[in-house]
Amino acid sequence: xxxxxxxxxxxxxxxxxxxxxxxxxxxxxxxxxxxxxxxxxxxxxxxxxxxxxxxxxxxxxxxxxxxxxxxxxxxxxxxxxxxxxxxxxxxxxxxxxxxxxxxxxxxxxxxxxxxxxxxxxxxxxxxxxxxxxxxxxxxxxxxxxxxxxxxxxxxxxxxxxxxxxxxxxxxxxxxxxxxxxxxxxxxxxxxxxxxxxxxxxxxxxxxxxxxxxxxxxxxxxxxxxxxxxxxxxxxxxxxxxxxxxxxxxxxxxxxxxxxxxxxxxxxxxxxxxxxxxxxxxxxxxxxxxxxxxxxxxxxxxxxxxxxxxxxxxxxxxxxxxxxxxxxxxxxxxxxxxxxxxxxxxxxxxxxxxxxxxxxxxxxxxxxxxxxxxxxxxxxxxxxxxxxxxxxxxxxxx
Amino acid sequence: xxxxxxxxxxxxxxxxxxxxxxxxxxxxxxxxxxxxxxxxxxxxxxxxxxxxxxxxxxxxxxxxxxxxxxxxxxxxxxxxxxxxxxxxxxxxxxxxxxxxxxxxxxxxxxxxxxxxxxxxxxxxxxxxxxxxxxxxxxxxxxxxxxxxxxxxxxxxxxxxxxxxxxxxxxxxxxxxxxxxxxxxxxxxxxxxxxxxxxxxxxxxxxxxxxxxxxxxxxxxxxxxxxxxxxxxxxxxxxxxxxxxxxxxxxxxxxxxxxxxxxxxxxxxxxxxxxxxxxxxxxxxxxxxxxxxxxxxxxxxxxxxxxxxxxxxxxxxxxxxxxxxxxxxxxxxxxxxxxxxxxxxxxxxxxxxxxxxxxxxxxxxxxxxxxxxxxxxxxxxxxxxxxxxxxxxxxxxx
Numbered sequence: 001x002x003x004x005x006x007x008x009x010x011x012x013x014x015x016x017x018x019x020x021x022x023x024x025x026x027x028x029x030x031x032x033x034x035x036x037x038x039x040x041x042x043x044x045x046x047x048x049x050x051x052x053x054x055x056x057x058x059x060x061x062x063x064x065x066x067x068x069x070x071x072x073x074x075x076x077x078x079x080x081x082x083x084x085x086x087x088x089x090x091x092x093x094x095x096x097x098x099x100x101x102x103x104x105x106x107x108x109x110x111x112x113x114x115x116x117x118x119x120x121x122x123x124x125x126x127x128x129x130x131x132x133x134x135x136x137x138x139x140x141x142x143x144x145x146x147x148x149x150x151x152x153x154x155x156x157x158x159x160x161x162x163x164x165x166x167x168x169x170x171x172x173x174x175x176x177x178x179x180x181x182x183x184x185x186x187x188x189x190x191x192x193x194x195x196x197x198x199x200x201x202x203x204x205x206x207x208x209x210x211x212x213x214x215x216x217x218x219x220x221x222x223x224x225x226x227x228x229x230x231x232x233x234x235x236x237x238x239x240x241x242x243x244x245x246x247x248x249x250x251x252x253x254x255x256x257x258x259x260x261x262x263x264x265x266x267x268x269x270x271x272x273x274x275x276x277x278x279x280x281x282x283x284x285x286x287x288x289x290x291x292x293x294x295x296x297x298x299x300x301x302x303x304x305x306x307x308x309x310x311x312x313x314x315x316x317x318x319x320x321x322x323x324x325x326x327x328x329x330x331x332x333x334x335x336x337x338x339x340x341x342x343x344x345x346x347x348x349x350x351x352x353x354x355x356x357x358x359x360x361x362x363x364x365x366x367x368x369x370x371x372x373x374x375x376x377x378x379x380x381x382x383x384x385x386x387x388x389x390x391x392x393x394x395x396x397x
Numbered sequence: 398x399x400x401x402x403x404x405x406x407x408x409x410x411x412x413x414x415x416x417x418x419x420x421x422x423x424x425x426x427x428x429x430x431x432x433x434x435x436x437x438x439x440x441x442x443x444x445x446x447x448x449x450x451x452x453x454x455x456x457x458x459x460x461x462x463x464x465x466x467x468x469x470x471x472x473x474x475x476x477x478x479x480x481x482x483x484x485x486x487x488x489x490x491x492x493x494x495x496x497x498x499x500x501x502x503x504x505x506x507x508x509x510x511x512x513x514x515x516x517x518x519x520x521x522x523x524x525x526x527x528x529x530x531x532x533x534x535x536x537x538x539x540x541x542x543x544x545x546x547x548x549x550x551x552x553x554x555x556x557x558x559x560x561x562x563x564x565x566x567x568x569x570x571x572x573x574x575x576x577x578x579x580x581x582x583x584x585x586x587x588x589x590x591x592x593x594x595x596x597x598x599x600x601x602x603x604x605x606x607x608x609x610x611x612x613x614x615x616x617x618x619x620x621x622x623x624x625x626x627x628x629x630x631x632x633x634x635x636x637x638x639x640x641x642x643x644x645x646x647x648x649x650x651x652x653x654x655x656x657x658x659x660x661x662x663x664x665x666x667x668x669x670x671x672x673x674x675x676x677x678x679x680x681x682x683x684x685x686x687x688x689x690x691x692x693x694x695x696x697x698x699x700x701x702x703x704x705x706x707x708x709x710x711x712x713x714x715x716x717x718x719x720x721x722x723x724x725x726x727x728x729x730x731x732x733x734x735x736x737x738x739x740x741x742x743x744x745x746x747x748x749x750x751x752x753x754x755x756x757x758x759x760x761x762x763x764x765x766x767x768x769x770x771x772x773x774x775x776x777x778x779x780x781x782x783x784x785x786x787x788x789x790x791x792x793x794x
Contacts, residue, residue, distance in 0.1 A: 266500075
């Protein structure tokens with residue numbers, strides 16, 4: 001048989017799901033696993049989602065306009081205006097999740113050989129999108145010691161070549177939980193303007209910022225609006241990951257024209273999910289604020305718990321619902337597999353994501369894990385306790 | 398600003414939607430348009446879709462397994478077993494529409510420079526997928542005179558080069574309405590085996606075959622199962638285009654492994670739409686047979702109507718719900734625009750898709766249109782009458 005796609009064959013499988021088979025085996029043996037490996041929150045979707053889903057009764061389930069249904073475009077526009085970001089319906093395309101939004105963005109920007117600067121550690125599913133769009137990621141490493149903030153201007157500038165096309169930023173950060181400060185956005189904006197780069201900002205955790213922090217967004221940075229593409233989604237903001245409704249926003253007409261062609265090529269986004277999303281956005285700030293408060297509480301539980309485990313190092317996350325921590329082990333992957341295969345305490349264990357998959361630079365993150373604190377506080381407390389007990393036994397082996 | 402994606406900039410917009418702006422203007426002036434330009438049927442979605450959608454009440458709308466929910470995989474497996482095609486759950490991935498299914502297939506197969514042989518005229522949205530996956534389409538022209546069947550073995554073989562990777566077939570055909578005979582499938586199978594090519598078959602109109610024809614499918618051609626990828630969808634079979642639920646099927650483990658990575662990269666398909674699709678498949682052959690009978694009736698109305706218009710040439714479509722016909726004009730596009738801008742009869746006009754967008758070969762299809770017979774028989778009768786009246790006036794201008 002002829003050789004299949006080389007780039008797809010060479011691509012590693014998602015690190016977030018890499019332990020799945022060990023988890024399946026452990027559960028088959030009756031072990032209870034606290035799962036902190038996937039960013040799938042347990043909170044409830046607002047009832048307005050089901051209200052709108054149930055109200056939809058059209059005799060035929062038709063294709064909708066490729067850009068999105070007018071009611072949803074209006075809700076997204078209103079949400080942005082309330083947030084203080086000035087976008088109009090013409091700037092918005094509804095997509096099948098934030099994933100499709102980023103995919104269409106890179107398909108629109110990238111020519112063969114083009115590089116995209118990305119702060120690492122970064123969300124590992126970006127790698128699939130880099131692979132299929134041909135974008136070459138160039139990682140600017142950020143460090144736990146510095147709360148995964150930008151080290152300095154040079155750390156970015158030294159990575160810029162004649163092939164650099166864009167800077168991709170996730171703010172608040174997954175897997176870091178870092179919220180970029182206004183001066184960091186300004187720095188990125190200045191670099192983008194000076195070097196004529198596009199800015200892609202994935203802001204799906206936008207309002208999940210803790211300790212009374214202000215929301216920071218490139219949407220507030222006016223002088224980059226012509227080179228900015230915002231990626232957004234209902235997944236995390238409304239506990240609706242499975243709805244697969246995302247948004248791509250730009251004020252650059254040429255970019256919108258290419259995104260429009262890509263949207264036409266895939267016809268339209270699920271009709272009923274778009275109606276459900278209208279319900280989600282109609283909740284205004286009610287649900288968004290509840291979710292932020294709940295995750296701040298959970299962040300405290302997890303962070304405090306980790307402080308009590310000898311040898312574990314992590315900085316206090318500022319937003320989203322993730323944190324990266326260093327463990328006193330050589331290989332976090334081996335430790336996590338051991339936790340699933342060997343460890344148990346009262347029939348229970350805990351699962352997180354090995355962090356090396358979030359780094360593009362080889363050898364980084366080997367002793368780090370990502371924790372998604374997506375369980376109720378009591379369960380989180382127990383999960384962190386299990387992590388501590390596991391580490392104690394593992395270190396003494 | 399730096400240059401955006403060259404390949405996306407060079408890609409033409411969808412020919413199916415190219416007349417949209419003229420239609421919007423005509424409707425703004427109060428003109429009624431019979432729309433035969435888009436494959437959006439007016440038939441009702443089975444109530445089992447809404448039954449399952451309304452039964453779904455999970456507190457959190459979670460990501461589902463990337464492959465699809467087990468209930469839907471089971472229904473698809475059962476549907477195929479009933480059809481006489483032996484596939485198991487492991488061979489099936491649920492996708493966001495047939496579009497994503499084809500996209501993932503080509504991403505899995507294609508290396509730079511690889512060519513895909515495709516019978517033309519073909520579904521124009523394939524072009525977006527060719528563009529983003531880097532597949533180079535090589536068209537084998539089929540002709541109205543021959544009912545758009547394969548002319549001979551040489552017509553395909555002469556297009557094969559060392560770069561040919563796959564043959565893509567749509568059966569039954571869009572935009573042609575042609576149902577390939579068993580001997581044609583055998584011919585393609587033999588060519589694929591001899592030249593070590595993959596076969597991609599888009600069979601979303603599978604059961605829509607008229608005049609008591611037998612369903613033909615590469616699923617029945619056993620000796621190509623290791624090189625076959627089937628594309629399928631609920632869109633046309635259950636009047637659920639807006640549900641965006643498709644399927645990709647293969648027995649080639651290497652291909653499935655790459656498709657699995659792509660599925661993981663986009664996380665999952667809409668949760669509630671998958672439950673709706675379980676309802677669709679649960680209807681067995683009831684809805685499928687109704688739809689086939691209804692479209693056969695409509696096919697007769699359209700075909701008979703066209704026979705009465707002087708200068709119009711078309712062969713009787715054998716399946717799907719499309720036909721291509723030649724008009725006695727130089728430019729079908731100009732005529733269709735004229736129909737929207739200038740023509741009216743009792744305030745009514747008709748819209749179809751210019752067929753040149755369905756040909757990759759320059760200069761072909763200029764005097765042809767595609768008619769999607771997706772309206773009730775009475776409306777179709779009137780639509781074809783309008784086409785005839787328009788042609789009469791246009792020819793005498």
